Amino acid sequence: MSKTSFDVVVIGAGPGGYIAAIRAAQLGFNVACVDEWKNETGAPAPGGTCTNVGCIPSKALLQSSEHFEHAGHAFAAHGISLSNLGIDVARMLARKDSVVKQNNDGILYLFKKNKVTFFHGRASFTQAVEGGYEIAVKGAANEVLQATHVIVATGSNARALPGAAFDEERILSNDGALRIAEVPKRLGVVGSGVIGLEMGSVWRRLGADVTVLEALPAFLGAVDDGVAKEALKVFTRQGLKIQLGVNITAVKTPGKRGVTVSYTDAKGAEQQLEVDRLIVSIGRVPNTTGLDAAAVGLALDERGVIVVDAECKTNLPNVWAVGDVVRGPMLAHKAEEEGVAVAERIAGQHGHVNFNTIPWVIYTSPEIAWVGQTEQQLKAEGRAYKAGQFPFLANGRARALGDTTGFVKFLADAKTDEILGVHIIGPMASELIAEAVVAMEFRASSEDIARICHAHPSLSEATKEAALAVDKRTLNF
Ligand SMILES: Cc1cc2nc3c(=O)[nH]c(=O)nc-3n(C[C@H](O)[C@H](O)[C@H](O)COP(=O)(O)OP(=O)(O)OC[C@H]3O[C@@H](n4cnc5c(N)ncnc54)[C@H](O)[C@@H]3O)c2cc1C
Numbered sequence: 001m002s003k004t005s006f007d008v009v010v011i012g013a014g015p016g017g018y019i020a021a022i023r024a025a026q027l028g029f030n031v032a033c034v035d036e037w038k039n040e041t042g043a044p045a046p047g048g049t050c051t052n053v054g055c056i057p058s059k060a061l062l063q064s065s066e067h068f069e070h071a072g073h074a075f076a077a078h079g080i081s082l083s084n085l086g087i088d089v090a091r092m093l094a095r096k097d098s099v100v101k102q103n104n105d106g107i108l109y110l111f112k113k114n115k116v117t118f119f120h121g122r123a124s125f126t127q128a129v130e131g132g133y134e135i136a137v138k139g140a141a142n143e144v145l146q147a148t149h150v151i152v153a154t155g156s157n158a159r160a161l162p163g164a165a166f167d168e169e170r171i172l173s174n175d176g177a178l179r180i181a182e183v184p185k186r187l188g189v190v191g192s193g194v195i196g197l198e199m200g201s202v203w204r205r206l207g208a209d210v211t212v213l214e215a216l217p218a219f220l221g222a223v224d225d226g227v228a229k230e231a232l233k234v235f236t237r238q239g240l241k242i243q244l245g246v247n248i249t250a251v252k253t254p255g256k257r258g259v260t261v262s263y264t265d266a267k268g269a270e271q272q273l274e275v276d277r278l279i280v281s282i283g284r285v286p287n288t289t290g291l292d293a294a295a296v297g298l299a300l301d302e303r304g305v306i307v308v309d310a311e312c313k314t315n316l317p318n319v320w321a322v323g324d325v326v327r328g329p330m331l332a333h334k335a336e337e338e339g340v341a342v343a344e345r346i347a348g349q350h351g352h353v354n355f356n357t358i359p360w361v362i363y364t365s366p367e368i369a370w371v372g373q374t375e376q377q378l379k380a381e382g383r384a385y386k387a388g389q390f391p392f393l394a395n396g397r398a399r400a401l402g403d404t405t406g407f408v409k410f411l412a413d414a415k416t417d418e419i420l421g422v423h424i425i426g427p428m429a430s431e432l433i434a435e436a437v438v439a440m441e442f443r444a445s446s447e448d449i450a451r452i453c454h455a456h457p458s459l460s461e462a463t464k465e466a467a468l469a470v471d472k473r474t475l476n477f
Contacts, residue, residue, distance in 0.1 A: 009147035014048020016323025017153030020339030065205035156284040156324035164251035188275035196281035369433035372421030384414035388469030408466035417445035
């Protein structure tokens, strides 16, 4: 058993951990990163949930299924005819796996390039020692590491429904949902959040009859009301059967096939849903399994979240935590920003994460993206605001694309015109939102956006028009 000392040991190589490790190494520290994820061959698969069973594979399947849907429904209008359109699910999944592998390999390459020492295995705190902490790694090689600083980035796991553990065959977490071997005839999705809607969309596009059961009475409660209303209308038109306000009472897997979900609907009537597979996407729980936080007295709250302050400092000196395992939105880019900020703080710099300008994206079709406050939040705060909205229906590029669903909506302070929130539902919303994030980071006004030259024809002209609409000055509608 060897023992190696590092300035910084990062536990977890998801987007929080691997980015923190690389940034710390770039700042001149001697850095190790430990991660236990392995692929089906047992090889290291750094990248965490995001790369292996989250952001990246879900976007790969969303892309494949969108191509399939376009080929079946949109190509004809372009004069393109196809016969024998089919979907080879095995090939689609293999492509997704190769996209994941490229990302795993990319991270290993970056570790090498930046001189981050990578250990493949599970890391646990063993004890505090003079000037730092001792960490045991159990995996391919057994190691004991000594660290002056520790950054915990151990991520999160899918939350199961009580009494319905994931078997990844019939009751699926995000992991199983990303590797269903054939298109299910009937698919149930519990939870209409980001993951449920993205996964439901993938399999609906490929031909599944998808029912989404949501406990909350409102659809996409965290999203701007206007956008959520439009989204419900569009997704319903696409064929997703969305039921709100349901209370699931039992989930059973009788016999060899299928899942039976018993629930009461919004009116209190008892219902049963029979599906071939059930995706459960009701949130995620922080992951500290195997970390042995108790060995060093690392404080967790009652939900298992590692307690940190605004700077990601834990209750222990020189132990930091970032990403899904701490408070705040469970988003890869939030984890990355925290990772960079912590590495810079360790170096005595002033790393900073602005929680008000973290963008959110749902990669359905149409995409939904937003930054800042919603209209309902501003109303609840009693803040005086102005709103401007512009539909993609009136945007030349959207018409040329053949995708005119949705709109861009601006919310700005009534007096100062500072942008308070931007909400987009429509094509490429995930890309369009970046302009709003930059604008808000620089505390721009809606007039600033309205006065910037935007390329024509482009979807971003809808952003400009929405900014103009704040002062009722649209040029194009
Ligand atoms: C289906 C799905 C789609 C998503 N899509 C998006 C999206 O489009 N955009 C977005 O921003 N977010 C998305 N997310 C959320 C995103 O994946 C997470 O917010 C992000 O991965 C969190 O990063 P992290 O570094 O905190 O943790 P993780 O990515 O979970 O990484 C934690 C790593 O730590 C390792 N680990 C844990 N404990 C130990 C230990 N004791 N020793 C060694 N290693 C350990 C794990 O193996 C893992 O590799 C999605 C999530 C899911 C499930």
